[in-house]
Amino acid sequence: MSSDYNEIPIPTIKRLPSYLRLLKGYRDEGMEMVSATLLADELGLKPIQVRKDISCTGIEGKPKVGFSVIGLIDAIVETLGWNNATDAILVGVGHLGTALARYEGFGNYGLKIVAAFDSDERKWGTAVGNVPIYNPDEMGSYIQENHVNIAVIAVPADHAQAVADRVVGYGVRAIWNFAPKDLKLPEDVVVQRTDLATSFAVLSAQVKLRLEQKKHRSGSTTW
Amino acid sequence: MSSDYNEIPIPTIKRLPSYLRLLKGYRDEGMEMVSATLLADELGLKPIQVRKDISCTGIEGKPKVGFSVIGLIDAIVETLGWNNATDAILVGVGHLGTALARYEGFGNYGLKIVAAFDSDERKWGTAVGNVPIYNPDEMGSYIQENHVNIAVIAVPADHAQAVADRVVGYGVRAIWNFAPKDLKLPEDVVVQRTDLATSFAVLSAQVKLRLEQKKHRSGSTTW
DNA sequence: TAGATTGTTAATCGATTAACAATC
DNA sequence: TAGATTGTTAATCGATTAACAATC
Incomplete structure (x- = not known):
């Protein structure tokens, strides 16, 4: 109640541009409907997460069919406030x-x-x-x-x-x-x-972690 | 146990470079010890969070005194894998x-x-x-x-x-x-x-949210 | 109809925050 | 000593994931 206006989780907001990019591609290919499953697949996410994210934009889909590509594009653009330059x-x-x-x-x-x-x-x-x-x-x-x-x-x-x-x-x-x-x-x-x-910190730390795990694994290969 | 090697939370990793920047500044000013409280203050974070983050680097501080600036710098650089180019x-x-x-x-x-x-x-x-x-x-x-x-x-x-x-x-x-x-x-x-x-999506969505809240608030000023 | 997909409600997971004893 | 700060353990919060009924 207390001014919980558009409180969309930041992780969701960060994923919206990726959906938008894909959707614009689909639109240009003439696709009319898209399922959360497909989007998830394409981005390496789980379908449930995509559905949750989409629900934040306020748009509704049709069971078995999916979501309107154009409708979703508009909804995301609107949600991000990208509609008026x-x-x-x-x-x-x-x-x-x-x-x-x-x-x-x-x-x-x-x-x-x-x-x-x-x-x-x-x-x-x-x-x-x-x-x-x-x-x-x-x-x-x-x-x-x-x-x-x-x-x-x-x-x-x-x-x-x-x-x-x-x-x-x-x-x-x-x-x-x-x-x-x-x-x-x-x-x-x-x-x-x-x-x-x-940005590089995340990359770097993950690379380091992989190297350590590798070293550790090859070390413990001895048993 | 199962390979939980260096599993530092990604949010923590993302904050480490900010600490590092501050610390390098302190080092150049000749500071030797620094408290989590100070770092938190400077970055608008909570002291507990900074302490938790620091603990991920494995370094230990001294109650009442804080952490060694140089020690912390080294620990963060090491944690991020930024030590060997x-x-x-x-x-x-x-x-x-x-x-x-x-x-x-x-x-x-x-x-x-x-x-x-x-x-x-x-x-x-x-x-x-x-x-x-x-x-x-x-x-x-x-x-x-x-x-x-x-x-x-x-x-x-x-x-x-x-x-x-x-x-x-x-x-x-x-x-x-x-x-x-x-x-x-x-x-x-x-x-x-x-x-x-x-990156811009987050900025944009927040700007939009502020505008809506403002509009809403000024609208309900009527009562 | 059967199968796929949506949307909702509940469970899980992980990060943040709080509380507090230990310590210099 | 008193006060500030650390480090740990527990509580809270929020996002992700699971389960499942509704539906085209």
Whole structure:
């Protein structure tokens, strides 16, 4: 009751984009219905989990038939809030920032990078892809005039906090942080960190575990 | 008993790099001991959680004093398997691949990109940063001769599966996949996906939730 | 109809959190 | 000593999984 509005579990949210990708493929192939079983199979998940996830989007399926491909696509897009494109600014146009600015897939996520800011004055007035690069001094007025809610931060770690504080001060409500730094921000600001270290940590720890198990196993082969 | 070797919870593994970053900062400032309370404070976590996480690294602290900064750093690096640098190859030298090849932080993670491969023949013989770019035809011999265990995949989504199958065939045991595609691979191959869509999904869904709550709240202000 | 699939309710599993004794 | 912090054991919480009735 108490404001349990759309409380979709984060693990579920993380799986939704994978479903969406598959579904778009199916749609393009002309498929009309899809079963949770098929999706699960394709992604190496259990059918029950897929059904539970799908139920979070509010869509209903038909026993024996499955779910409407188009219906599911719409429901997921809606659930993720990817239906109405959101303008975002990019701060930091280094190697990573450049890759982000040039990335064409964001359209699928309802994200549109409309402007970039970089402290290197040689970049001012130029553009990466279709994204113009401005002087950071103009950040405040840009954010306020264009009612920008989201900032993508791709500056060096030691500038990330200062940049975040600034954009939040100008009215930004959500930050996608690519800098290897844990930001301290007011509770009502949404922060998502996309961190190479974290991602690689999981890979690395699993590789290490496999190696140890292997060693151990080949060691105990002796008995 | 049954091979519960190093079974560290994945959520814990994901937090370790954050601790590590802080600790390295403390070390550079000359701090010798650190408490779980301080780390927790700094990262917005609960002290108990930090203690639990730390206990997974096997290191012990001193009541009232805390943990040795250097000891903790070593323990985390060891736990993640970041102590002995691992050679990796990069497949796909587009915008993202370039950013990855040029990224200097990988040294901290024990990852070293030693070679890159791209299907664009104009790139063969050139380099990004210090990383030479080769013809993909040479991938097999390179992997085998250099005993490469890890491949970083940054090719377009529709080539990712084929590339993954190939490198696994050549002996790669772990894949860090940046392509927006869920790979199907043998169980004994470790795969970690770093996916902009997934990451943004969480941000996006939270933003949407906030907006709805706000709307709802301001709506019910009427009573 | 028989078989496959959905959706719901309950059981299980694992991570987080709480409580508290041990200790410097 | 008193207070802060660790480490352990138990309780809670939430996600995954299982079981099964409903249904096309």
